[in-house]
Amino acid sequence: MTTITTALRALTASACLAALSAGAAWAEKSLTIGLTADATHMDPQAGEELSSNIMFYHIYDPLVRRTPELTFEPGLAESWELVDDTTWRFKLREGVKFHDGDTLKASDVVFTLDRLKDSLMLNLAANIESYSAIDDLTVEIKTPAPYAALPNDLAAILILSEDHVAKVGDDGLEQNPMGTGPYKLVDWVREDKVELEAFDDYYMGEAEIESVTFRPITNPATRTAALLTGEVDIVQDLAVRDVDRVKREEGFEVITRPSLLNLVLALDMRAESPTIEGENPMTDRRVREAMARAIDVNAIQRAVMGGLSTPSDQYVPQSHVGHVDGMNFREMYPYDVEKAKALMAEAGVDGFTVTLDATNNRYVNDAQIAQALAGMLARIGVDVKLNVMPKSNFWGYIRVPTPNSSFIMSGWDVPSGDAGSMYGALFYSRDKREGYGQVNRGSYSNPEVDALIDKADSTAKVEERDQYLQEATKILMADIPMIPVHYEQDIYGAREGVEFAPRTDKFLWAYTMDVAE
Amino acid sequence: MLGYTIKRLIQMVVVLWAVSVIVFLMMSFTGDPVFMVVPIDATDAEIAQARRILGLDRSLPEQYFIFVQNMLQGDFGRSYVFREPALDLILERLPATLEIVLVAMAMSAIVAIPLGVYAGANPGRFSSRTIMSGSLLGISLPSFWVGMMLIFLFAVKWRIFPSSGRGDTVEILGTRWSIFTADGWTHVILPSLTLSLATMAIILRITRAGMMEVMRQDYMKFARAKGVSRRNVLYRHGLRNALIPVVTIFGLQLGDLIAFATITETIFAWPGLGKLLIDSIYRADRPVIVVYLMLVALIFVVINFLVDIVYTLIDPRITVK
Numbered sequence: 001m002t003t004i005t006t007a008l009r010a011l012t013a014s015a016c017l018a019a020l021s022a023g024a025a026w027a028e029k030s031l032t033i034g035l036t037a038d039a040t041h042m043d044p045q046a047g048e049e050l051s052s053n054i055m056f057y058h059i060y061d062p063l064v065r066r067t068p069e070l071t072f073e074p075g076l077a078e079s080w081e082l083v084d085d086t087t088w089r090f091k092l093r094e095g096v097k098f099h100d101g102d103t104l105k106a107s108d109v110v111f112t113l114d115r116l117k118d119s120l121m122l123n124l125a126a127n128i129e130s131y132s133a134i135d136d137l138t139v140e141i142k143t144p145a146p147y148a149a150l151p152n153d154l155a156a157i158l159i160l161s162e163d164h165v166a167k168v169g170d171d172g173l174e175q176n177p178m179g180t181g182p183y184k185l186v187d188w189v190r191e192d193k194v195e196l197e198a199f200d201d202y203y204m205g206e207a208e209i210e211s212v213t214f215r216p217i218t219n220p221a222t223r224t225a226a227l228l229t230g231e232v233d234i235v236q237d238l239a240v241r242d243v244d245r246v247k248r249e250e251g252f253e254v255i256t257r258p259s260l261l262n263l264v265l266a267l268d269m270r271a272e273s274p275t276i277e278g279e280n281p282m283t284d285r286r287v288r289e290a291m292a293r294a295i296d297v298n299a300i301q302r303a304v305m306g307g308l309s310t311p312s313d314q315y316v317p318q319s320h321v322g323h324v325d326g327m328n329f330r331e332m333y334p335y336d337v338e339k340a341k342a343l344m345a346e347a348g349v350d351g352f353t354v355t356l357d358a359t360n361n362r363y364v365n366d367a368q369i370a371q372a373l374a375g376m377l378a379r380i381g382v383d384v385k386l387n388v389m390p391k392s393n394f395w396g397y398i399r400v401p402t403p404n405s406s407f408i409m410s411g412w413d414v415p416s417g418d419a420g421s422m423y424g425a426l427f428y429s430r431d432k433r434e435g436y437g438q439v440n441r442g443s444y445s446n447p448e449v450d451a452l453i454d455k456a457d458s459t460a461k462v463e464e465r466d467q468y469l470q471e472a473t474k475i476l477m478a479d480i481p482m483i484p485v486h487y488e489q490d491i492y493g494a495r496e497g498v499e500f501a502p503r504t505d506k507f508l509w510a511y512t513m514d515v516a517e
Numbered sequence: 518m519l520g521y522t523i524k525r526l527i528q529m530v531v532v533l534w535a536v537s538v539i540v541f542l543m544m545s546f547t548g549d550p551v552f553m554v555v556p557i558d559a560t561d562a563e564i565a566q567a568r569r570i571l572g573l574d575r576s577l578p579e580q581y582f583i584f585v586q587n588m589l590q591g592d593f594g595r596s597y598v599f600r601e602p603a604l605d606l607i608l609e610r611l612p613a614t615l616e617i618v619l620v621a622m623a624m625s626a627i628v629a630i631p632l633g634v635y636a637g638a639n640p641g642r643f644s645s646r647t648i649m650s651g652s653l654l655g656i657s658l659p660s661f662w663v664g665m666m667l668i669f670l671f672a673v674k675w676r677i678f679p680s681s682g683r684g685d686t687v688e689i690l691g692t693r694w695s696i697f698t699a700d701g702w703t704h705v706i707l708p709s710l711t712l713s714l715a716t717m718a719i720i721l722r723i724t725r726a727g728m729m730e731v732m733r734q735d736y737m738k739f740a741r742a743k744g745v746s747r748r749n750v751l752y753r754h755g756l757r758n759a760l761i762p763v764v765t766i767f768g769l770q771l772g773d774l775i776a777f778a779t780i781t782e783t784i785f786a787w788p789g790l791g792k793l794l795i796d797s798i799y800r801a802d803r804p805v806i807v808v809y810l811m812l813v814a815l816i817f818v819v820i821n822f823l824v825d826i827v828y829t830l831i832d833p834r835i836t837v838k
């Protein structure tokens with residue numbers, strides 16, 4: 001061994017020792033998690049994206065808790081009942097403590113909803129008409145129409161302390177967030193770290209892991225490096241190219257699970273479409289079927305996604321209300337170029353030119369997927385021009401009434417576990433009913449589907465809602481207003497000895513994690 | 518001197534005004550910030566409410582007028598994304614950037630100037646040629662590659678330095694600093710080294726060119742002839758005369774690193790200004806971008822002003838007017 005390597009070893013050893021002594025207390029369990037981005041908010045009504053959501057569910061609690069598998073169970077509300085078709089009564093748990101020692105009261109829930117209605121996040125309360133505190137532990141919520149998915153909606157509304165907000169002020173919540181959640185905020189240094197500490201009086205019992213640190217590490221390669229050096233215990237969104245590297249390394253594991261994000265292609269159904277010359281051939285169902293059959297999702301999975309995607313079987317995942325068991329888009333319209341060409345001929349379409357609008361920084365390999373799609377559709381005579389742009393331009397560009405777009409690739413996820421909100425937004429006829437069809441990018445309009453969504457949204461029984469939505473799914477799968485492509489995979493890397501199972505909604509939650517001593 | 522300062526101040530105001538107008542106009546092409554804030558399936562009423570909350574329901578000239586009006590009262594606007602004063606967001610991150618940039622500039626100067634003097638004084642030697650080839654590498658290697666290699670070698674392979682983040686910080690005058698803690702220093706070194714390489718190479722080459730020019734001057738030979746030591750000839754007579762272009766470039770590089778350390782900061786997850794800028798561009802967060810670029814313009818103006826002052830110290834024949 002040369003002197004240099006010896007010296008390096010010595011340095012390494014001292015660096016490790018330094019790291020250990022800096023890490024201090026052995027007795028307390030701690031965990032560091034590398035995220036892709038820093039939280040932008042600690043005030044759950046100021047905005048939301050994944051990193052902020054992760055923090056919200058550590059610091060606050062909702063009335064209804066969403067499980068990792070997207071089922072729903074009591075949260076701050078221990079039970080609820082329907083008084084009549086539009087009136088719900090939620091009974092709060094007794095003696096739930098806020099971090100400052102105050103006890104949760106029904107008035108805090110009322111305050112939370114009041115504040116929500118005036119915030120940027122008011123869409124969360126779209127199906128809440130009025131609410132009131134019946135007594136200290138009972139809240140009554142009225143929906144504008146019978147609405148079975150109200151508990152699902154409430155899982156996204158985090159309860160604030162009225163006294164605390166009054167004390168720190170409306171803006172103060174960003175710096176001093178406080179709720180009933182399993183962790184308290186210790187320190188938040190923008191873009192550097194968020195430190196949380198277990199809350200002793202948590203109503204479900206104190207968390208196993210005493211202190212949790214989240215570190216935003218944007219660059220995927222650096223995230224991998226931080227995992228391998230032991231600086232972090234878990235990383236979110238492990239880069240596809242690092243998967244093998246981490247698997248090979250002793251003492252680390254790679255954990256994947258299909259995400260909720262369904263990549264879908266919206267087809268314009270208007271007689272005249274902005275980027276198609278002459279009549280719009282996509283109004284013909286046979287042309288839409290031909291396009292669906294021309295797209296080889298398995299090739300995309302293999303060549304573009306490195307095997308890390310799951311071809312979509314329907315518009316929503318199997319766990320969701322409205323999913324029809326056994327129905328599979330891929331079996332109905334398998335990849336078959338000859339059949340697709342035949343369908344085009346049958347429809348009397350000799351090929352056409354259309355522009356595909358897609359993002360280049362929103363979904364995993366989105367620009368490459370768009371290129372692959374263009375290549376595949378060219379084989380049946382559909383000449384796809386690509387219009388790829390960053391997401392900051394994209395959402396405004398494709399916004400309904402889509403004056404610029406004929407063919408749009410975008411993702412859609414439904415964390416509420418219910419197809420209704422997606423169908424109402426994406427497939428309900430435009431401009432027919434307030435709050436419906438607002439993202440119907442292809443101008444799809446089918447009175448039957450509208451009627452089924454109406455019925456689903458006016459029953460208070462989940463089983464009936466499921467029936468109606470399943471009917472709608474069947475019609476949609478036959479009509480093909482959109483072509484579902486695939487679900488991305490969520491990929492995590494973790495040190496061995498860290499006990500954690502990813503959630504379907506990607507919300508990492510340290511309360512259910514543990515580390516080996 | 519006073520007249521010069523006033524002239525510079527007026528120039529500065531004009532530059533800042535121009536920057537604000539340009540950024541305001543440019544940002545109207547980069548997408549509507551409202552869609553970055555509201556959920557995808559927001560209704561028109563929700564979007565209208567968001568516009569009202571963000572102050573985007575007015576026309577662009579009106580928005581600009583309000584922006585200027587508020588700025589004159591010391592209010593630089595609020596970030597659309599963070600809903601916090603844009604200036605606070607920037608000032609919060611400034612120390613982090615300053616510390617890696619200042620360490621990087623110190624590293625560059627300490628390494629590059631002696632090497633440049635040596636290579637300029639002894640141009641034919643093999644060691645000089647090696648130094649010059651090395652400097653070419655420093656200029657041509659992209660910083661993202663250098664950063665990743667440093668992480669791979671020093672963090673993953675040898676475990677000498679941590680891969681990312683700021684480490685322990687201490688609070689001094691309300692801001693956090695890593696360079697005053699031992700753990701912080703281990704975090705500072707790799708990003709600073711990455712930042713310093715290009716500057717190091719440029720300064721080295723300019724110093725060498727200046728020295729080669731100066732070495733031919735008669736006063737160098739006279740100084741040597743009258744018995745001044747070689748070291749003193751090189752540094753007191755030679756370097757001093759070669760230093761003007763070096764200081765100019767040093768100032769420009771300093772401004773450049775403070776403003777655009779983006780890539781290095783992203784690679785090392787360093788919570789500095791550059792990362793804020795790139796995130797803000799992605800999110801079409803106009804108030805932050807406007808204030809940021811105005812601050813950058815201000816930094817450049819101030820640095821150039823200081824550079825002019827330094828000229829007069831180095832060369833008494835130069836006066837500012």
